[in-house]
Amino acid sequence: MTHHIIDFKDIFFRYPDGTEALKGVSFRITHGESVGLVGANGAGKSTLLLQMNGYMLPSLGVINIGGVELTKKTRQDIRKKVGVVFQNPDDQLFMPTVFDDVAFGPLNLGMSNERVTDRVNSALQTIGCLDLATKPPHHLSAGKKRAVSIATVLAMEPDILAMDEPSSNLDPKSRRDLIGLLQEFKHTKIIASHDLDLILEVCERCLVIKNGMIVADGRVSDILTNQLLLEENHLELPLSLQKNRLH
Amino acid sequence: MNFDKEYFNLGVLDTLSYKNTLVHRLDPRTKVITTFAFIVTVVSFPKYEIAGLIPFLLFPVVIFALGDIPVWFILKKVLVVSVFAVFIGILNPLFDTHIKYHFFTLPVSGGWVSFFSILLKYFLTMCSALLLISTTSFPGICHALRKLGVPEIFISQLLFLYRYIFVLMEETLRMVRAKDLRSFGKKGQGISIFINLVGTLFVKTIERAERIYHAMLSRGFTGTIHFVLREGFGKKDFVFISATGITLYMFRAYDIVGLIGRLAERMFN
Numbered sequence: 001m002t003h004h005i006i007d008f009k010d011i012f013f014r015y016p017d018g019t020e021a022l023k024g025v026s027f028r029i030t031h032g033e034s035v036g037l038v039g040a041n042g043a044g045k046s047t048l049l050l051q052m053n054g055y056m057l058p059s060l061g062v063i064n065i066g067g068v069e070l071t072k073k074t075r076q077d078i079r080k081k082v083g084v085v086f087q088n089p090d091d092q093l094f095m096p097t098v099f100d101d102v103a104f105g106p107l108n109l110g111m112s113n114e115r116v117t118d119r120v121n122s123a124l125q126t127i128g129c130l131d132l133a134t135k136p137p138h139h140l141s142a143g144k145k146r147a148v149s150i151a152t153v154l155a156m157e158p159d160i161l162a163m164d165e166p167s168s169n170l171d172p173k174s175r176r177d178l179i180g181l182l183q184e185f186k187h188t189k190i191i192a193s194h195d196l197d198l199i200l201e202v203c204e205r206c207l208v209i210k211n212g213m214i215v216a217d218g219r220v221s222d223i224l225t226n227q228l229l230l231e232e233n234h235l236e237l238p239l240s241l242q243k244n245r246l247h
Numbered sequence: 248m249n250f251d252k253e254y255f256n257l258g259v260l261d262t263l264s265y266k267n268t269l270v271h272r273l274d275p276r277t278k279v280i281t282t283f284a285f286i287v288t289v290v291s292f293p294k295y296e297i298a299g300l301i302p303f304l305l306f307p308v309v310i311f312a313l314g315d316i317p318v319w320f321i322l323k324k325v326l327v328v329s330v331f332a333v334f335i336g337i338l339n340p341l342f343d344t345h346i347k348y349h350f351f352t353l354p355v356s357g358g359w360v361s362f363f364s365i366l367l368k369y370f371l372t373m374c375s376a377l378l379l380i381s382t383t384s385f386p387g388i389c390h391a392l393r394k395l396g397v398p399e400i401f402i403s404q405l406l407f408l409y410r411y412i413f414v415l416m417e418e419t420l421r422m423v424r425a426k427d428l429r430s431f432g433k434k435g436q437g438i439s440i441f442i443n444l445v446g447t448l449f450v451k452t453i454e455r456a457e458r459i460y461h462a463m464l465s466r467g468f469t470g471t472i473h474f475v476l477r478e479g480f481g482k483k484d485f486v487f488i489s490a491t492g493i494t495l496y497m498f499r500a501y502d503i504v505g506l507i508g509r510l511a512e513r514m515f516n
Contacts, residue, residue, distance in 0.1 A: 076469075084462075096410055104463075109467055
């Protein structure tokens with residue numbers, strides 16, 4: 001299987017205002033891998049995710065998604081393979097009802113109404129929100145909004161899921177549900193987050209990004225236990241690994 | 248805080264429109280068409296008409312009852328906007344002074360009659376419009392308009408407006424609160440702060456629009472928004488439209504009030 005591979009080769013990206021956000025990022029994620037992306041605020045996590053479906057094209061370097069080089073021409077096709085869940089569900093859910101929102105992607109893929117309805121129902125079933133279909137997004141709680149945001153992407157059946165801070169603003173129960181949901185997905189996943197415990201539970205591999213460069217790449221169990229490395233990057237040990245905290 | 252109150256008012260109307268009653272379950276097209284027909288019929292009465300308009304009050308009453316809509320909530324809204332109607336008609340009694348009727352022995356000028364006719368027409372049309380909004384979800388109305396031939400681009404605009412007006416208002420609400428909490432009862436620094444507030448809001452809006460557009464692109468948006476439409480035109484819609492149509496015609500074409508009056512006269516004599 002080659003089509004679930006993400007390959008970044010020496011990616012540079014500069015914002016129009018001159019900020020150098022990515023400075024030579026290289027990594028390769030293979031089929032079915034689950035990768036956490038951690039780093040300080042402003043280290044370049046979100047920018048990196050925005051590169052994945054061609055919203056921003058690198059100033060230099062080559063991105064290859066599932067064997068196809070990411071260019072202006074191929075990005076429409078690549079967007080079908082890479083589902084991105086944004087940090088703020090209010091940006092992700094722009095349609096008047098939950099159903100319409102989840103149906104938005106599949107309808108753009110040109111499917112028939114019956115198939116779209118099936119897709120929407122099964123995506124909502126997966127996240128356990130089938131009863132919310134007719135609700136407008138502004139009537140939902142933050143946890144439900146997040147779940148529905150994920151459904152909007154799932155309905156397109158992407159090969160790769162990219163998420164930006166999936167657990168922000170969630171209460172502990174909703175966060176726990178989200179972790180359960182993420183663990184069930186067999187997609188190739190890349191999750192940018194400050195919630196290190198979530199990454200510890202969901203991912204096997206972890207990338208640490210600092211000032212637009214990858215400074216560490218390895219197994220989650222190695223990286224998230226390396227206190228020195230974490231503290232250099234404005235992070236700390238995952239709470240579950242901080243024994244004796246209460247003493 | 249006024250802003251809070253207005254925001255929640257909007258929320259109430261929106262929540263009402265998601266109830267599940269007989270009226271709410273009608274196809275949105277049915278309600279849009281009948282409301283439109285109702286408004287046109289009411290407005291079509293000549294300017295001195297009052298008696299002929301009275302039977303039309305039946306419609307709001309029926310919808311209030313069937314749709315389980317809180318009467319005072321809607322009436323208060325009608326009252327607030329009534330200022331405009333009052334201003335339109337207030338000069339009529341001054342200009343149009345010829346005596347039109349005698350109310351018992353009291354002479355009533357044509358100006359007063361037309362003024363009350365304007366108020367009555369305003370009340371009926373405004374009530375029916377508000378009832379349409381509170382018995383039909385906003386997306387429902389948009390889809391109905393689309394199926395009735397309103398161009399796609401306007402519908403998309405309306406739908407985005409509906410989706411983001413709540414987000415925008417919440418954002419404003421948070422900023423106004425933050426300002427109030429640090430103004431300690433003073434009015435802040437007046438207009439200059441207000442300008443800053445609006446400016447920040449504008450920039451935030453643009454940034455959000457960009458993120459939304461990005462989210463749309465990520466899910467394959469290429470220029471048109473597609474929908475799967477669920478509502479169907481049922482038997483009850485047909486019944487509702489025909490019943491309303493016939494009654495509207497009867498009320499417009501025949502003098503119902505006069506008929507009842509003559510009937511009552513005959514019974515008592």
